[in-house]
Amino acid sequence: MTEGVLLLCRGRVMHVRLRPFLHRFVYRVFCLRLRVDRPKELARQTSWLFGVECARPVSFRSVDHGARDGSDLLQWLSRTLDASDVRFEVGAVWLQCFPRVFGYVFNPVSFWLVHDRDGVLRAVLAEVNNTFGQRHQYVLTAPNLEPIQATSGLACQKVFHVSPFCDVQGRYQFELDERAGQPRLAIDYFDDEQNPQPLLRTAIVVQPQPLRTRALLAACLTMPMMTLGVMLRIHVQAFKLWRRGAKYRPVPALPTDEVTHNFTVRK
Numbered sequence: 001m002t003e004g005v006l007l008l009c010r011g012r013v014m015h016v017r018l019r020p021f022l023h024r025f026v027y028r029v030f031c032l033r034l035r036v037d038r039p040k041e042l043a044r045q046t047s048w049l050f051g052v053e054c055a056r057p058v059s060f061r062s063v064d065h066g067a068r069d070g071s072d073l074l075q076w077l078s079r080t081l082d083a084s085d086v087r088f089e090v091g092a093v094w095l096q097c098f099p100r101v102f103g104y105v106f107n108p109v110s111f112w113l114v115h116d117r118d119g120v121l122r123a124v125l126a127e128v129n130n131t132f133g134q135r136h137q138y139v140l141t142a143p144n145l146e147p148i149q150a151t152s153g154l155a156c157q158k159v160f161h162v163s164p165f166c167d168v169q170g171r172y173q174f175e176l177d178e179r180a181g182q183p184r185l186a187i188d189y190f191d192d193e194q195n196p197q198p199l200l201r202t203a204i205v206v207q208p209q210p211l212r213t214r215a216l217l218a219a220c221l222t223m224p225m226m227t228l229g230v231m232l233r234i235h236v237q238a239f240k241l242w243r244r245g246a247k248y249r250p251v252p253a254l255p256t257d258e259v260t261h262n263f264t265v266r267k
Contacts (some may be wrong), residue, residue, distance in 0.1 A: 004210045006045045009096065009183075010219055015237070019098060019199055021244055024181060029098070030086040030219040030226060033208055034060060036073050036112075037093040042251065047213045049220075050099075057215060058102045065110060068135075077112060083137040084261035090119040096185070096206075098227045101220070106131075106231045109164075111185055113176075121148045124176060126187075129158055131234060132251050135202065136160035139261045140174055144154035150177040156262035158189065159255040164238065173198070182207055188196060220254030 010030045017023040034042055042052050042060075050058045061217065062067065066076035097110035112125035122145050126138040127196035140154040148154070154174035161168050170191040177184045209215060225232070242248065 005035040005038045005041045005251055006211045006260055007041055007208040008211040008215055009033055009206035009208045011182075011204060014202065016201045017195060017199065017241070018201070023237075023241060023244070025233075027229075027231055027233060028223055029204070029230075031093050031096060031098050031204075031206065032060060033096045035092060036077075036095045037090070038097070040071075049213050050211065051218055055103075057102055058104075060097075061100060064100070064107070065095065065097065077114070077125070078191060080119045080125065080137055080259055081114070081139060083259045084258075086139055086145070086261065088122050088145055089117045091115045091119060096183075096257065096261065101227045105227045108230070108234070109187075111176075114153065121178075123175075124154065124174065126174065128162065130160070130162050131231070132161075134161070134251075134254060135258070136255065137259045138172070138174075139259060141187060141261070141263060143263070148176060150175070150179060152176075154262060156260060158184060159260050161249075161252050161254075163200075164248050164251070165241050168200075168252055 008030060009032065012026055013029050014026045017026065036042070036227040045052060046054065050056050052060050053062065062073050066073045074093065081087070094113040095110060096113070098105055098107050105128055110127040112120060112127065114123040114125065122141065124140040126140065127135065128138065129135045137161070138156050140156060142148050142152045143156070156172050156174065158168060158170050158172055164215050166189070170189065170193070173188040173190065175186040180206055184203060184205045188198040189200040191199040220226070
């Protein structure tokens with residue numbers, strides 16, 4: 001991974017629905033990767049365009065993540081991992097997320113990449129938000145806390161309502177590939193264990209680089225709808241699905257626990 005504490009990631013988001021009809025879209029996006037275990041260094045990454053915990057055209061605010069009250073993110077992460085009995089000596093913690101743009105942000109999913117003291121990736125936390133103001137955390141680890149690699153099978157039961165056109169059942173299959181300088185984070189959703197084909201396939205592929213004001217300004221100018229466009233596109237695509245006959249599901253009750261660990265729920 002590119003050195004530093006703050007990376008600008010330009011790339012694409014892909015989404016494909018395979019049943020009962022094919023529905024596919026791809027959007028250009030930009031997001032951030034931040035070393036949240038180095039808050040003092042992050043705080044110094046301030047310019048007229050970008051800031052951490054301050055008002056700028058593009059910004060990162062801790063209130064958008066974790067406990068959502070502006071409290072220490074690492075303490076929240078520690079409590080969340082502990083709730084899943086995931087314990088190791090934490091080293092580098094990278095958070096991949098969309099920033100605020102002119103004060104607005106919506107993150108369908110943010111990824112916390114949690115490494116040990118030797119720099120080995122041991123856990124991934126997927127922080128999921130839906131458009132109904134609800135959230136859930138999926139803690140993903142390999143068996144026996146082995147290193148997470150591109151070939152690691154990170155499957156987790158679906159317990160949280162995201163799309164109104166999908167039931168809360170089945171499982172997610174996560175894949176993280178950090179090779180070739182183009183990190184790829186993918187989620188396949190299998191709604192029916194009897195069907196080997198997923199219902200949905202989603203992925204974000206990015207090219208990280210150190211955040212420089214010129215590069216960030218170029219990203220903002222070429223993608224002016226970030227991040228309000230994330231929410232707008234979700235509703236546009238939902239309307240298209242509805243027009244094509246996708247069945248709407250009402251919002252169900254939240255799961256009992258706010259954190260789901262793949263190895264505590266897998267059968």
